[in-house]
Amino acid sequence: MTRVDALAQRFGLSMRGMQRLFAEYVGVGPKWVVRRYRLHEVTERLAHGAEIDWAALAAELGYADQAHLSRDFRAIFGEPPTRYAQRYEQQ
Known part of the structure; x- marks a missing residue:
């Protein structure tokens, strides 16, 4: 469930x-x-090494667009999801 x-x-x-x-x-x-x-x-997807198509993931999770996903992510984690994802790429 991705929508109330x-x-x-x-x-x-x-x-x-x-x-x-x-x-x-x-x-x-x-x-x-x-x-x-x-x-x-x-x-979870990042932790399992999944390649992320951010626009497709945003749509799959019920966001209006990638910008809304990024805004929510930044509000919780303090950085955009692409920067957060770089940590997993370096491992």
Whole structure:
């Protein structure tokens, strides 16, 4: 699941209902969890040596475009994903 609306639909909940459940049982919103999953997926692929087509990966993970993926990545890791990926290329 890479989108909150798809997650809510899968479980037959409204978006607001999904937000309430997450707030009560998880302590953060579903958007935060989905965002973390997306970024974890990126780092896992890098760790396993996958060649990354950034635009295709952004689309696969439900981002509108590569720039949105890069913005989220930079917000969490403090650098763009291409710079982060260079660490794996040097190993």
